[in-house]
Amino acid sequence: MSNLRILVACKRVVDYAVKIRVNAAGTAVETANVKHSMNPFDEIGTEQAILIKEALAKSKGTAEIIAVSCGPNKSQETLRTALAMGADRAIHVETDEELQPLAVAKLLRAVVDKEKPDMVILGKQAIDDDSNQTGQMLAGLLNWPQATFASKVELAEKAMTVTREVDGGVETVKTALPAILTTDLRLNVPRYASLPNIMKAKKKPLAKLTVAELGVDIKPRIETLKVAEPPKRQGGKIVESVDDLVDKLKNEAKVL
Amino acid sequence: MLSTAVAARHLRLAGARAASKLQPRAPLLSHTAVAFATPTVRNAFRSLPRATFASVASADKKAFTADQYPYLKRDQSFKKLTDGDLDYFKSVVGLSGVSQDEEDLEVFNIDWMQKYRGQSKLVLKPSTTEQVSKILKYCNDNKLAVVPQGGNTGLVGGGVPVFDEIIISTANMSSVRSFDPVSGALVCDAGCILEVLDNYLAEQGYIMPLDLGAKGSCHIGGNVATNAGGLRLLRYGSLHGTVLGLEVVMPDGTILDNLSTLRKDNTGYDLKQLFIGSEGTLGIITGVSILAPKRSKAVNVALLGVSSFDQVQAAFKRSKDELSEILSAFEFFDRASIDLVKQHLVAGKNDPLESPHPFYVLIETSGSNKDHDDEKLNSYLEGLLTDDIVQDGVVAQDTTQFKNLWAIREGIPEACSKTGSVYKYDLSIPVPVFYQMVEDMRARLEKEGVLGEDKNVRSVVGFGHIGDGNLHLNIAAKSYSDEVANIIEPYVFEWTAKHAGSISSEHGLGLFKAPHVHYSKSPSMLALMRRIKDMLDPNGIMNPYKYLPTE
Secondary structure, three states: OOEEEEEEEOOEEEOOOOOOOEOOOOOOEOOOOOOEEEOHHHHHHHHHHHHHHHHHHHOOOEEEEEEEEEEOOOHHHHHHHHHHHOOOEEEEEEOOOOOOHHHHHHHHHHHHHHHOOOEEEEEOOOOOOOOOOHHHHHHHHHOOOEEEEEEEEEEEOOEEEEEEEEOOEEEEEEEEOOEEEEEOHHHOOOOOEEHHHHHHHOOOOEEEEEHHHHOOOOOOOOOOOOOOOOOOOOOOOOOOOHHHHHHHHHHOOOOO | OHHHHHHHHHHHHOOOOOOOOOOOOOOOOOOOOOOOOOOOOOOOOOOOOOOOOOOOOOOOOOOOHHHHOOOOOOOOOOOOOOHHHHHHHHHHHOHHHEEOOHHHHHHHHEOOOOOOEOOOOOEEOOOOHHHHHHHHHHHHHHOOOEEEEOOOOOOOOOOOOOOOOEEEEOOOOOOEEEEOOOOOEEEEEOOOEHHHHHHHHHHOOEOOOOOOOOOOOOEHHHHHHHOOOOOOHHHHOOHHHHEEEEEEEOOOOOEEEEOOOOOOOOOOOOOHHHHOOOOOOOOEEEEEEEEOOEOOOEEEEEEEEEOOHHHHHHHHHHHHHHOHHHEEEEEEEEHHHHHHHHHHOHHHOOOOOOOOOOEEEEEEEEEOOHHHHHHHHHHHHHHHHHOOOOOEEEEOOOHHHHHHHHHHHHHHHHHHHOOOEEEEEEEEOOHHHOOHHHHHHHHHHHHOOOEOOOOOEEEEEEEEEHHHOEEEEEEEEOOOOHHHHHHHOOHHHHHHHHOOOEOEOOOOOOOOOHHHHHHOOOHHHHHHHHHHHHHHOOOOOEOOOOOOOOO
16 A cells, blocks of 8 residues: 555544533533643544554655544634644534534545545544544445554555454454544554644645535434533541441431 | 643543543652752851761661751750640640651651651641640740641751651641632632642632642642742742731741731731741741732643753743743753653653754743734744744643643653652752753763763753743762762852852752851841841740751
8 A cells, every 4th residue: 555545533622621511501511711622532543644654654655644624613723733743634624503423424424525535534432522423424324344443553555454442352353445443542642743843734735615515414413402510529528436427327328 | 740641541541521630749759868968067157067877778767867967956945745735735726636646747757858857746737826826825935846837848858847846737727718709819728738729719710829749738838938939930920929918826826917918018017028938937827818810711831842051041032022921931951851751750751852852941821812822822933943943842732732741841850859869959040051050060970970870870950940040950869979969069059159049949948958048148147037036936946957057
């Protein structure tokens, strides 16, 4: 495989370290004035694409990495991060509408139809909705093989061998390309965006597409009824005696 | 901090978003032997006999400070603890506020660097200012020496007893008394843990004006008593500016209530200033009023690789021009620092930059508008790169990277201690000659034949807060030796004095630097300090043997 085209999906999510809050209406997580970053699993996906490109370069092969993000205008920040890490160009599918996994999978399929990549890399899930569906749905829509939860990837001529993290161990699968790859945590440690690359990233092409141009129906299929925070943890109590403890276990905690 | 970064990644495995509670960044206790000060003969001050180290190396039980430093003699005018005294203390603080258990006492007797070990037989944990007042009055009347202690994270042996001083811990005084969400004035007990306060303020959109590595353990009262500096000083200034008022119990039991929340108050001598940095030698701080700034909504971190110290200075100068009000940290470390971190800690596993550089700069910006900050930072960084002031750099793209970059800088002290022993110096030095100190020390140790991979001294590293002119010079050695100590001291102090620096920027004097304070303060200033001490604490019961040189 001397020439590859890799599509990497990058979702803009509330930063991993932010303590999230439910909005006043109880309908969603508060996203206004909250720090956003690239979904960490997508960051791992971007890194993997770059690692593949670097490995290919050693054997005189080439790879083109296209970062894709679907969402509001601000998603371009996430794409710039991917470009600064090392992606070659970016595609932004702009919409302010709510996007559910099926809608994203359909949009990505439309992009795949246009770009004809050999591989699509996605995070195994996004840390905001924890759906873990987009990669699998995209594989279904495209009728491509999928290797999910990858912790190791080895590329061969028109095929890849993927080690997957499964319950109780690891499973190694081999698939022909084109294929879908979703990343797990241990696949790699994403690099920092270097200063020279951040500057270069500003000049890399970022194409904008609309949902209408791609002709995709993104209407939500799932209705969110309610979003609530978990109950607050109660503070501990110091009991005076064993009797006191037994009494509290019986009458307050009602576990005896 | 390390474990935080690692844990952070593992939490992601589950796909669950963890509550972003930081692990307390308490310095880890380790069985590390640490540098021992070698007091030296100095003109104005009497000769101080050298410490004997023979007993130090033996076994697990750390030698008593009094045995390590035979020049220290117990002041026999202090009374020894009796059962009658204990009965009184129990009547004041109750049974739960008194600890005499030998194992419990070890924690209070030994400092976290495990450099000093006192012999106190009693810890008192008052829970109110009135209790502190009663305790001190009794101790003063009966000439019982005391040592106030906060989180016991000091680096100069100021918070642990030398002989049998009674330890008065602020651990049970840990309530927030009030917070004004308009002015940002926070009033709290002295025993509040810095990180707890910071988390409390975060809920309200505010931030503590100081931050340091020990934030998970240190008490705000101790921070004020040592005038702790730390990572946010560049932005928010020293505690002399941010502390609005203090509540202090004087040795005679008088409660000095100066818990003002006013920013401006020109009525008489500003007495609180006397207690900021007094290290428990004048009274016990029981309450603190401090001005908290608004927490910045947008924070960025960049790590830069620089080829010379001149260029580090150029980058610093330009940051003041171009980042100005959003600049919140300008930290610096050398390649030797990062090598140690790489060798010993998870934080340094991956070099953040592609190739090694002689110097590194960590820049943090904090502001209210991300787009504005990003634009400023980007144009500043681009300018540095275009003008070849920096050769490479990375910018954190998310909070995880942000924390990992900070972890490298904050991991340096811990990495140094992993070598075995570390001689730690905390110096204020004019920025132009800042790094020359490190180079001169390296050359000196090399010339004497003690520096090298197979030698006792493994590494001489320089890092610190360039924005504050504060250099941390750490000399990492395999084990302590008299020979090495004599090469370093008094040279390091003389060098600092020659360049009009200070031998203690932020760690304080404690027991370690009391004999050396004359390098930074004139005899007339020391004499006035002594007069103040004698006036406020006539019996000398407050944290004796420390802070001022023995007469």
